[in-house]
Amino acid sequence: MEARLESIPHTEMLRYLSYHGSFLPEEIRADLERCEGLMLRTARPRLVWRMFALLPDSLLEGTDYHPGGEDIRAFLYDCDSVIVMAATLGIEAENLIRRTAGKNLADSVILDAAGSAAIEAVCDNFCEDLAAAFAPRFLTDRFSPGYGDMPLSDQRAIFSLLDVSRRIGVSLSESCLMIPQKSVTALIGVSDRPQPKRGRGCEACGNYENCCYRKEGKSCGI
Amino acid sequence: MEYDRIVLLDGAMGTMLQAAGLPMGQVPELWNITQPETVSAIQRQYVEAGSRVLYTNTFGANRYKASGCGHSVAELVSAGVRCARAAGEGFEIKVALDIGPIGQLLEPLGALSFEEAYDIFREIVLAGAEAGADLIVIETMSDLYEMKAAVLAAKENCDLPVWTTMTFEKTGRSFLGVTVPAMALTLTGLGVDALGFNCSLGPKELLSLIRELREWTDLPLILKPNAGLPDPATGKYHITPEEFAFELKEAISLGVSVLGGCCGTTPDFIRALAEAVRGSSPAPRAPKVRCGVCSATAAAELGGVRVIGERINPTGKKRFQQALREGDIDYIVQRGVEQQDAGADILDVNVGLPGLDEPDMMRRTVKALQAAVDLPLQIDSSDPTAIEAGLRACCGKAIVNSVNGKREVLERILPLCKKYGAAVVGLCMDETGIPQSAEARVAIARRILEAALAHGIEKDDVYIDCLTLTVSAQQEQAAETLRALRTVKEEMGLHTVLGVSNISFGLPARETITRSFLTQALYAGLDLPIVNPNQSAMMDAVAAYRVLSGEDRGSEAYIRRFASAPAPDAAAHMPTGEMSIGEAIMRGLKQETAALTAAALKSMSELEVVDTLLIPALDRVGERYEREEIFLPQLINAANAACAGFELVKTSIAKRGEKNVSKGKIVLATVQGDIHDIGKNIVRVVLENYGYTVIDLGRDVPPATVVETAVRENVRLVGLSALMTTTVASMAETIAALHRSGHDCKIMVGGAVLTEDYAAQIGADYYAKDAKQSADIAKRVLG
Structure with a gap:
């Protein structure tokens, strides 16, 4: 399964741009289009994944890794295996966003939103492919370090399990942030029974703490 | 070995x-x-x-x-x-x-x-x-x-x-x-x-x-591959020891002499490899066929014309000198980006100014440039310490500009070129000055080559500059330069470099003379013209030469260049009609804003232009943003347009040699542990456009750096940003460190996870929910 990125949804880009539903001028629409194209041409999505059997106490077989926090345990309650994944848009996208900032900050902000939406699209596409490959078994949504009470420091274990730096060129900072920034790590449960779509609603969202909509008592609508 | x-x-x-x-x-x-x-x-x-x-x-x-x-x-x-x-x-x-x-x-x-x-x-x-x-x-x-x-x-x-x-x-x-x-x-x-x-x-x-590598180096080659590609689901590698050994035998036929295995290989792989290669020796290799200089991500291969951009140089440029004195590296980097966009292949970097710490400036400039552009660099200085600082910081293979025939210069600079693997420009002059005849210049070139070879520098890495003299002063010298150039190229087989702009000094329509001389020099064998790539006439001449010499296969680059070119000068004289500066800024129109500002500067002082035109325009944009009539990209476009106006104001002030107008200094930093800086960058642009001097410390900034800078520069407003919950702790630490220092300043904070309450809780004086508010706060604190 290769990383796939065919298009970047504009609605998602607008969400990352904190678009509050005011009138969208034609030139901004054109900017979205242009930045989407630029990001699609530049990004080189890569991904790495591995499947592990789940042992009692949520231990991943062949490792000494127990995913951290209570939420992930509940999330994987019904699963016998877990897929650990890491995906990135690559240094190419990172450089595009950074270097554009020096020339045209507005474009850089839109490209940043395009990058965020793009890496989510890569993950969505991957999960679609996985679901097809694993049918008739069932997959959970993605759960990433930082969601719920899963600590960010779980990144270190995931990086070591998948050899993320060597395999797809993502680097982890001392504070557990990933560079390139447009990168995602996640766990996906595998089960014999259908899994609820838990990834919807504010509490399950990776942006829960950061969400500008929620701060104002609104919702982004997902 | x-x-x-x-x-x-x-x-x-x-x-x-x-x-x-x-x-x-x-x-x-x-x-x-x-x-x-x-x-x-x-x-x-x-x-x-x-x-x-x-x-x-x-x-x-x-x-x-x-x-x-x-x-x-x-x-x-x-x-x-x-x-x-x-x-x-x-x-x-x-x-x-x-x-x-x-x-x-x-x-x-x-x-x-x-x-x-x-x-x-x-x-x-x-x-x-x-x-x-x-x-x-x-x-x-x-x-x-x-x-x-x-x-x-x-x-x-x-x-x-x-x-x-x-x-x-x-x-x-x-x-x-x-x-x-x-x-x-x-x-x-x-x-x-x-x-x-x-x-x-x-x-x-x-x-x-x-196969690609051996075209570029004569050194022994090493190959230590994985056992094929791993199965994604299990992480296991798939090829057998025998397959591994079989495939590596081909490497030996390509001249690889050092072989082993990496991920997924075991002693069985090495045993199979040992058996497979028993009795064979690495195939003899042809000498490398390609040469040039490079950044980490792009090589400028010699063999065709490679343009060296000359604009990073303070000589005769007031605004550039001011940027150097103020440590405004961004201004310098912009000159690099501009030249890359204009088609330069290599950037000359000269940051020498009397009274300035040139080695330090060189190191910082090289680092900042290579973060922003892909081009190889030419380190241009007469100070060996600055040259070494530049070479050390440079990621790639640089050119040193320059040495000449003087024995002591050669002895001092060539070892640096050798140590850091740089190519070197040799000027055809020595203790006695610039010789008048082509023959005498070639003789110096020979001496420079000999010295370089004696220091272990390869012939490929010696570029000779036959020196351009001003044709209005010494008319017969233009032909001598070209004659020397041809000899160096054809008889000595060396690459050549030449700064051409000097030729036209003192004459009207300089561009015409310079372009003609450039074309003649290219035909005489010039590989590396040093020009201003922003002058499209020069780049046109290079584009045409590349077609005629056959370098531009199928004229593809030439056609691309002219197919997309706008009608000449259409952009320069954009009609601004009755538009006001305010409208131009609101609509994010850079060129119009610049044109209108230039017009306003004819009848008003710089300060008046800033206070009565640019800032009120930005205020109106900010108000509309707050009312959600426009959104972020438009706000930034407006700020960028205003920036074009401010740049003219700065240039106008620099021309008179006066210090810049500034409404006060503000330190900005994304706190330690955090690398998300886009929000901070937006705030910076907006603050700068309100006339504040922003000292941007970047991202992942330790508390001590923030405190030191605030104290040293006597800054009264510090802005901190953090995006992650985890890094707000480090923001609190930075605030505490500022308080402990006893330095009298206000602190404003912003970032996705922060709220008004949270900001107060960690001891900040102000919470800025967006860039517009940060400007309001700055006005309150600094006026």
Whole structure:
């Protein structure tokens, strides 16, 4: 399964741009289009994944890794295996966003939103492919370090399990942030029974703490 | 070490250790001390399989990765050397001190500085040499800058041979975008003993990279591939030892002499390899056919015309001098970006100004430039310390501009070129000045070449400048320059460089003379014209020459250049009609804003233009943003348009040699541990456009740096940003440190996770929910 990125949804880009539903001028629409194209041409999505059997106490077989926090345990309650994944848009996208900032900050902000939406699209596409490959078994949504009470420091274990730096060129900072920034790590449960779509609603969202909509008592609508 | 025979390396270490029971997550190097016999036993299997060079189990034995394991780097390294030595007993084995990546990304993308990286590697090298390693191997690097830090650390702190291998993808680039030519040019220049690839791919995939590599270097080649590509679901590698050995035989036919295995390989792979290569020797290699200079991500290959952009130079440029004096590196970097966009292939970097710390400025400029552009650099200075600072900081193979025929200059500068692997520009002048005849200039060129060769610099890396004199003053000299150039090129077979702009000094319609001279020089054999690439006439002449010389195959680049060109000068005289500055800014129109500002400056003072036109316009944009009538990209576009106006104001002030108008200084920083800086960058643009001087400390900034800067620059407003919940703690720490220092300043904070309450709780004076509010706060605090 290769990383796939065919298009970047504009609605998602607008969400990352904190678009509050005011009138969208034609030139901004054109900017979205242009930045989407630029990001699609530049990004080189890569991904790495591995499947592990789940042992009692949520231990991943062949490792000494127990995913951290209570939420992930509940999330994987019904699963016998877990897929650990890491995906990135690559240094190419990172450089595009950074270097554009020096020339045209507005474009850089839109490209940043395009990058965020793009890496989510890569993950969505991957999960679609996985679901097809694993049918008739069932997959959970993605759960990433930082969601719920899963600590960010779980990144270190995931990086070591998948050899993320060597395999797809993502680097982890001392504070557990990933560079390139447009990168995602996640766990996906595998089960014999259908899994609820838990990834919807504010509490399950990776942006829960950061969400500008929620701060104002609104919702982004997902 | 002899490379005319095949040298067999070992296979994977990490997976063997895990198979022997090393728990995942433990520092593998710890076993050098706690279970040396297990480490040696694995290595012994490799020796018995045929390995004659053993890599020590020290891949991650650096200060950063091994911290907290209970042993020092020196202990882990010397125990590692002992294990390998013990494993090789009874055999003629070389022990290679293995050095892997630090595990932290270097600047500009990461937080680790080049100098810190050097220091980390130096510690390993000193320990390894002390422990008796026979050579040093630096492997699995994907960052050329980190590789350079390691190579310098090795070469400056011991006399052992140095091998280097990097990790590439199928695309022919490393994860950080390093190309094969860039690796070859840079590392060959730095004087490593052998180079090649390891990890990343299987043998089959790496062969095409080897084919490319050998065109760029004459050094011995190393190949240490994985056992094919891993199965994604299980992580297991798929090819057999026999397949592995079979595919590597082809590498030998390509001239590779040093072979081994990386991830997924075992002693069986090395045994199969040993059997497959028994009795064969590496195929003889043709000399390299390509040369040039490079950044980490792009090479400027010689053979065609390569334009050197001359605009990063303070000579005769008031605004540039002001930027240098104010340490405004961004202004300088913009000149680089501009020239790259205009088609320059190489950037000349001259930041010398009397009274300025040139070495420091050179180092900072080189680092900032290579973060923003892909082009190779030409370090232009007469100060050897500044040249060395530039060469050291440069990631890639640079050019040094320049030496001349003076003995003492040659003796001082050429060793630097050799050490850092730079090409060098030789000016055809000496103690007696610039000779009037072509013959005398060529004679100096010969002397320069001789001296360079004597210092071990390759002929390919000597570029001769036959010197342009002003035609209005010494008319017959134009022809002499061209004659000398032709001789240097054709008879001496050297590459040539020439600054052409000087030719037209003192004449009207300078561009016409300069362009004609450029064209003639190109026909005389000029490889590297130094010009202003922003003058489209010059780049047009180069584009045309590339068609006529056959370099531009099928005229493709030429057609692209002119198919998309706007009608001449349409942009320069855009009608502004009745539009006001306010409207131009609101609509994000840069050129119109600049034109209107220029007009306003004719009748108003700079300060009046700022206070009565630019700032009120920005205020109105900000109000509309607050009312959600426009949104973020439009706000930024407006700020950028205003920026074009402010730039004219600054230029106008610089022309009179006066200090800039500033409404006060503000320090901005994204706090330590956080790398999300886009919000901070937006705030910066808006604040600058309100006329504040922003000292931008960047991202991942330690509290101490914020405090030091605030105190040193006597700043009364500090802005901090943090995006993550985890880094708000570090924001609180920074605020506490500012309070502790007793420095009298206000602190404003912003970032996605913050709220008004939260900001107050961690001791901030103001919470800015967006860029507009930060400008309001600045007005309140600084006026």
